[in-house]
Amino acid sequence: MLPSQRATLVKNIAHELGFAFVGIARAERMDEEARRLEAWLRQGRHGAMHWMENHFELRTDPTKLVPGAKSVVSLLYNYFPADDSLSREAPKISRYAYGEDYHRVVRDKLRTLFHRLEESLGAAIDGRVFVDSAPVLERDWAKRAGVGWTGKNTLLINPRAGSYFFLAELISDLDLAPDTQIKDYCGTCTACIDACPTEAISPEGYLLDGSKCISYLTIELREAIPAEFAGRMEGWAFGCDICQEVCPWNRFSTPHAEPAFAPHPDLPALSPREMREMTEEVFQRVFQKSAVKRTKFTGLRRNIDFLED
Ligand code: SF4
Numbered sequence: 001m002l003p004s005q006r007a008t009l010v011k012n013i014a015h016e017l018g019f020a021f022v023g024i025a026r027a028e029r030m031d032e033e034a035r036r037l038e039a040w041l042r043q044g045r046h047g048a049m050h051w052m053e054n055h056f057e058l059r060t061d062p063t064k065l066v067p068g069a070k071s072v073v074s075l076l077y078n079y080f081p082a083d084d085s086l087s088r089e090a091p092k093i094s095r096y097a098y099g100e101d102y103h104r105v106v107r108d109k110l111r112t113l114f115h116r117l118e119e120s121l122g123a124a125i126d127g128r129v130f131v132d133s134a135p136v137l138e139r140d141w142a143k144r145a146g147v148g149w150t151g152k153n154t155l156l157i158n159p160r161a162g163s164y165f166f167l168a169e170l171i172s173d174l175d176l177a178p179d180t181q182i183k184d185y186c187g188t189c190t191a192c193i194d195a196c197p198t199e200a201i202s203p204e205g206y207l208l209d210g211s212k213c214i215s216y217l218t219i220e221l222r223e224a225i226p227a228e229f230a231g232r233m234e235g236w237a238f239g240c241d242i243c244q245e246v247c248p249w250n251r252f253s254t255p256h257a258e259p260a261f262a263p264h265p266d267l268p269a270l271s272p273r274e275m276r277e278m279t280e281e282v283f284q285r286v287f288q289k290s291a292v293k294r295t296k297f298t299g300l301r302r303n304i305d306f307l308e309d
């Protein structure tokens, strides 16, 4: 089978499994991206996310993750909800966390992709799959694989469908025809920079101070949220979607068709007041399978209380 035929096979199976966009890059060292990451870490823009300093070599060289790797398949899985009412009134929840934890949902899809490929090719594949995994520079791979560009908000933007996607990868020894990168279509737009309430995006864009981002403050930060952010959270209690909401490319977002991403039936029924008064019992019920569980009840309570102080 030719590399181009193999690439088509991978894409067809991935599309059948629900991945919206699939692109392929050669598994090469990421020298430029490594330099950028090093500078970003040196400037302390990762806040208290010290784990980001680990695995530097693994991140920038795919053959360290999969010896003999030839290709990186980058896959986008849509999570844009048909009903986004949980993101409209405080305390707001980021759209990606409405339903079941995407790590499990997307990883299951990736495993199925892997096995179906082995079946179709009639041979074992040496490879690994990743979703939101620390040692992989997911956005950079997606860019190299031509499924989008990195916007000024530092998110991956697909020109046909915006940025509400989970990113995933298959790094393997499969020889696959690579795709070409696409250009940056941000142009003169500065909507995300202007709208960010904590000035986490640099004035020129393309650089995020993670330690100021509401997603970091509400999810990653274990200590108290610094007082300087009081009154600037815009109602977000878990994550923040502002720089996606204002991005003109997200007018092309279409609702996902993934049943696992539907919220727990009791969640949309909660009034903003009931959300604000959430008890541990309600938390455990409505977020039992969601990524929101990451903050634990105490973390979400801290975030909600911070909004009201
Ligand atoms: S997620 Fe929110 S806080 Fe973070 S950069 Fe985007 S707009 Fe700013």
Ligand code: SF4
Binding pocket: 151, 152, 153, 154, 157, 185, 186, 187, 189, 190, 191, 192, 193, 205, 243, 246, 247, 248, 249
């Ligand atoms: S809001 Fe504008 S500048 Fe920001 S990522 Fe979207 S297109 Fe680019």
